[in-house]
Amino acid sequence: MKAIVYNGPRDVSVKDVPDAKIVKPTDAIVRVTSTNICGSDLHMYEGRTTFETGRVFGHENLGEVVEVGAGVDRVKVGDMVCLPFNIGCGFCENCEKGLTGYCLTANPGSAGAAYGFAEMGTYDGGQAELLRVPFADFNCLVLPEDAKEREDDYVMLSDIFPTGWHATRLAGLQPGESIAIYGAGPVGLMAAHSALIQGASQVFVIDDQPDRLQLAAKMGAIPINSVEQKAVDEILNYTDGKGTDRGCECVGYQCCDKHGHEVNHLTMNNLVASTKATGGIGVVGLFVPQDPGAKNELAKEGKMAFDFGAFWFKGQHIRTGQANVKAYNRQLAALIHHDRAKPSQIISHRLKLEDGPSAYKHFDARDKGWTKVVMKPAA
Ligand SMILES: NC(=O)c1ccc[n+]([C@@H]2O[C@H](COP(=O)([O-])OP(=O)(O)OC[C@H]3O[C@@H](n4cnc5c(N)ncnc54)[C@H](O)[C@@H]3O)[C@@H](O)[C@H]2O)c1
Ligand SMILES: [Zn+2]
Numbered sequence: 001m002k003a004i005v006y007n008g009p010r011d012v013s014v015k016d017v018p019d020a021k022i023v024k025p026t027d028a029i030v031r032v033t034s035t036n037i038c039g040s041d042l043h044m045y046e047g048r049t050t051f052e053t054g055r056v057f058g059h060e061n062l063g064e065v066v067e068v069g070a071g072v073d074r075v076k077v078g079d080m081v082c083l084p085f086n087i088g089c090g091f092c093e094n095c096e097k098g099l100t101g102y103c104l105t106a107n108p109g110s111a112g113a114a115y116g117f118a119e120m121g122t123y124d125g126g127q128a129e130l131l132r133v134p135f136a137d138f139n140c141l142v143l144p145e146d147a148k149e150r151e152d153d154y155v156m157l158s159d160i161f162p163t164g165w166h167a168t169r170l171a172g173l174q175p176g177e178s179i180a181i182y183g184a185g186p187v188g189l190m191a192a193h194s195a196l197i198q199g200a201s202q203v204f205v206i207d208d209q210p211d212r213l214q215l216a217a218k219m220g221a222i223p224i225n226s227v228e229q230k231a232v233d234e235i236l237n238y239t240d241g242k243g244t245d246r247g248c249e250c251v252g253y254q255c256c257d258k259h260g261h262e263v264n265h266l267t268m269n270n271l272v273a274s275t276k277a278t279g280g281i282g283v284v285g286l287f288v289p290q291d292p293g294a295k296n297e298l299a300k301e302g303k304m305a306f307d308f309g310a311f312w313f314k315g316q317h318i319r320t321g322q323a324n325v326k327a328y329n330r331q332l333a334a335l336i337h338h339d340r341a342k343p344s345q346i347i348s349h350r351l352k353l354e355d356g357p358s359a360y361k362h363f364d365a366r367d368k369g370w371t372k373v374v375m376k377p378a379a
C-alpha cells in the first residue's frame, strides 16, 4: 500500500510499504478515505520530537472497515468509521474513567497511545491506503447514514474538533462567559467554534496570520492580530480591564514572537495576563518534557520562564493535556448530523496522498490559505 513516510526533518515521501494487517483478533482494518495533516504532525515533521524515520504519519483518520478480526463483535465490514487519534484499550483504569488519551495498556510503560505519533507507541499512521485499528470495538465511532455526504465534517472528530472542545472544557467555560483563544490554527479555530456553540458571550482569537483570523471572524469570533503584549492590551480593553473569564492555549511549545522566533513561555504568560483573577486556562497546545532542538537552555529541558507569581496571585487554574477524544466524539457527531456544527468550514485543501509531501511544506510554512489539509487516499 502507499503511505506517507517520515525520512527525516522536513522530508516525507509517498512510499510503498507492507499492507496494514490484522495482528490481534480485536483489530480491524480500515480503508482510509480521509486523513488530515495536523499541527501535531508538524512538530514531528520538523524533527523536533523522537519520531523515528521510516514510520508512517497520520492520526486523523476516517474510512471504511474492510476486515475485522475474530474477536470483533460490534463493528462490521462496510461500516464507515471515524477513529479517535488516541488508541484506548477500553478496560484499563483510565479508559474506564473516559480518560482514553491516557490509556495504560495500549502503549505499555507509558500513558497514552496514538497512530503515527512520537512517544505514543509503535502504531503506524493512517496517511496511507489502509490502517490497522487496535481494540476496534472500543475505538471505532460508527458513523450514521450521512457519513459519506458529511465526511469532511466527520473526519474532524478524529482530533481537532474534540480537541478544541476539550480546550474549552479544561478552561471551564460556562454559557455567557468570555474566552480568549491563543492560536488560530485548526485547533484554535475549533476551540472558537466550540465556545460559540456553548454560548460564550465574547470569543477572542489571537494569531498573526490574517487568513486564519479571517476564518475566526467568519465564525463569529473577535480576531486579534498580534502575538505579543498588544494582544493582552486589546483583550483587557474589550473586557473593562478585567480580562476574560477563560483562556485557551492552542499553539504549543513552538509558539513565536512577532519576529517568528520561538519563545516557549509567550502564550502561557499572555494567558495569565489576559485572564481575569480566578479565571480558568485550558492548555491543549503541545508541550514536551525535552526539546533538544530548542535554542534556549530552559526550553531544551522542557521548562519555561512562567509567570507563576502573577498566576498564583490571580488565583487562576490551569488544566492541560491530550484530548480524550472518545469523551466527546459521539455527542459532537450528533451536532454535525443535526447541522449544529460545521467543522469542515476550515478546510482549505482536499488532496490526493501523492500531494502529501508538498502539502506538508505549505502547511508547515503556514503559507497563506493553507489552513487545513485533508487527503483522500482512496480517490
Ligand atoms: N492536546 C491535544 O489533544 C492536541 C490535539 C491536536 C493538536 N494539538 C496541538 O495543538 C497545537 C495547535 O495545533 P494546530 O493544528 O492548530 O497547529 P498550527 O501550527 O497550524 O497552529 C498554530 C497557530 O498558532 C499561531 N501562533 C504561533 N505563535 C503564536 C503566539 N505567540 N500567539 C498566538 N498564536 C501563535 C500560528 O501562527 C498558527 O496559526 C499544536 O501544538 C498541536 O500539537 C494538541
Ligand atoms: Zn491531530
Ligand SMILES: [Zn+2]
Pocket (backbone or CB within 6 Å): 088, 089, 090, 091, 092, 093, 094, 095, 096, 102, 103, 104, 105, 106
Ligand atoms: Zn486503556
